[in-house]
Amino acid sequence: MTAIQAARQNDGESSTILLIDRRQKIGAKILISGGTRCNVTNREVLSSDYQGGVSHFVKHVLEAFTPRETIDFFGQMGVELVLEPTGKYFPTTHSGKTVLEALVRETERLGIELKTGVVITGVEKEGNFFRLSGKSETESSLLAKKVILTTGGLSYPETGSDGTGFQIARSFGHTIVDTAPALTPLTTDDEDWRSLSGITLPVKLSFYKQNRKKAEARGSFLFTHFGFSGPVVLDISRHWTKAGLQEEPRVEASFLPDQNEAALGSVLEKKKNANPHRKLKTVLCEDFSLPARFVEVFLRKAGVSTDKKIIRLLLNCPLRVTGVVGYKKAEVTAGGVDLKEVNVSTMESRKVPGLYFAGEILDVDGRIGGFNFQWAWSSGAVAGRAAVKSLS
Ligand SMILES: Cc1cc2nc3c(=O)[nH]c(=O)nc-3n(C[C@H](O)[C@H](O)[C@H](O)COP(=O)(O)OP(=O)(O)OC[C@H]3O[C@@H](n4cnc5c(N)ncnc54)[C@H](O)[C@@H]3O)c2cc1C
Structure with missing residues (x-):
């Protein structure tokens, strides 16, 4: 040009x-x-x-x-x-x-x-x-x-x-x-997330430094055998690589990016009242189109928890990031x-x-x-x- x-x-x-x-x-x-x-x-x-x-x-x-x-x-x-x-x-x-x-x-x-x-x-x-x-x-x-x-x-x-x-x-x-490096995948040592390699879903990612939100990105998210990728991860990665460890960088995911805590809480409540026998896993998969394998791993990681805690985690799930793939694969x-x-x-x-x-x-x-x-x-x-x- x-x-x-x-x-x-x-x-x-x-x-x-x-x-x-x-x-x-x-x-x-x-x-x-x-x-x-x-x-x-x-x-x-x-x-x-x-x-x-x-x-x-x-x-x-x-x-x-x-x-x-x-x-x-x-x-x-x-x-x-x-x-x-x-x-x-x-x-x-x-x-x-x-x-x-x-x-x-x-x-x-x-x-x-x-x-x-x-x-x-x-x-x-x-x-x-x-x-x-x-x-x-x-x-x-x-x-x-x-x-x-x-x-x-x-x-x-x-x-x-x-x-x-x-x-x-x-x-x-x-x-x-x-x-x-910017627009690069993120790595994790969390075997649970890694086990979901190949699964894609729409996600909102928030980036925090010293507990203050500094950036947000939305888009397609991909679990890989080494960590996290997909456009939304690449978009947030430059904030991670530019931050020093002393700044306590942190990434959180909302796996239902169009929901907020109150609205999701009341929808789940209504669904539970309409059919008390339906499992949360089924509701999340069938009514919110979350992949079954993801929901299984997510609920296992959440542990025995109240609906409220699960909702909070679904919308603000900390992702353990260990680093980035680096210049070799940075766009x-x-x-x-x-x-x-x-x-x-x-x-x-x-x-x-x-x-x-x-x-x-x-x-x-x-x-x-x-x-x-x-x-x-x-x-x-x-x-x-x-x-x-x-x-x-
Ligand atoms: C995998 C990948 C996918 C991407 N996808 C997109 C996309 O879809 N859309 C988008 O907008 N951007 C995309 N990008 C980013 C985009 O490609 C770059 O931002 C863009 O190419 C930058 O252009 P540039 O000319 O400044 O540098 P470059 O494209 O890096 O070109 C630099 C050139 O300089 C030459 N050169 C370097 N040093 C020397 C030297 N010492 N002597 C002689 N020659 C030298 C190199 O050989 C090279 O040809 C992608 C990048 C990657 C890696």
Whole structure:
């Protein structure tokens, strides 16, 4: 996106746009994203869908290249997107390959030079130019008037993003806000929950620090053989990874997210009065659509308890979290280049003129739903256009 917008801005001018990637095949994350379907953007993208640096920065950038523009951008390249009831947009082919192929085709059409298999390990200012350095001769012969760093964060390192970009930014005096894996599954040592591996149900999760509620997320929850996963768990995970143990982080689940204690109490009471022989287990399975295996384990864990206690536990069930799966399986990295050191209208470094940033390398992380790609498209478009404009 960054190179394409730069080349479009260039519009027949002679400057060369070079797109460099360490991997032989670019766009690995696009291919694996959204369960290989690539959730390109969302129906509604607000700055409140993001964590990290200042939200007015995020708002400004999203307004400069909106989800509507993303949909039109891909539409013009022949990639039709379809809106799903969850608000997520996917290509109608349900394949990330369509998205990646369209982007690569457009870089070719615009004459963007693509250098793959080239690892950049350092960038230095040399007069009015930047000298790129790497492991071989190829890299050290690269001189550029402008450099846009879009090296991603630390998540899924096998896709190419191993944090080198942070080192380069640091070498120019940039502050890197502490990084942590985000959108990653949580682990538990609770064998009861682990035994429910494979079961999915809608859940509301609440995150507490020192007994104060700090965040809440709703969505699909999955028990796994190592702990907890599914969109709602991934969404809450960045709060866990960013918290220190001394802050006493805690996660609680409501397994009936649309109920509250009073309403659920009176419904159960009525059902009991109507048929005193019906077991609580049957009511929870049949009338509240909770999976039988889950209810069995849940009631066993609750022990011999009053209905009131069981209700309270169903709606505020502490989950013993031992950690996260980490960068290896994190969809995004929290933290990154401090937004305070970046110009919001151009994405140019406030420290080093001519150096720009876009995408996940910045201190912005979105929730599940196409928000991270939208951030990459928006910030990439702003940076690409601004870098070329400044050449004239
Ligand atoms: C499993 C998974 C599923 C996801 N699903 C979705 C989804 O459906 N929707 C969504 O919005 N987001 C999703 N995301 C998040 C999204 O993919 C990222 O936020 C987005 O790709 C970030 O784009 P980026 O260009 O900033 O970084 P990246 O996509 O990480 O790209 C960085 C590129 O820089 C290259 N590079 C890094 N260092 C160097 C170097 N030193 N020299 C040369 N090249 C280098 C890498 O090879 C890589 O190609 C998902 C992520 C994962 C891991």
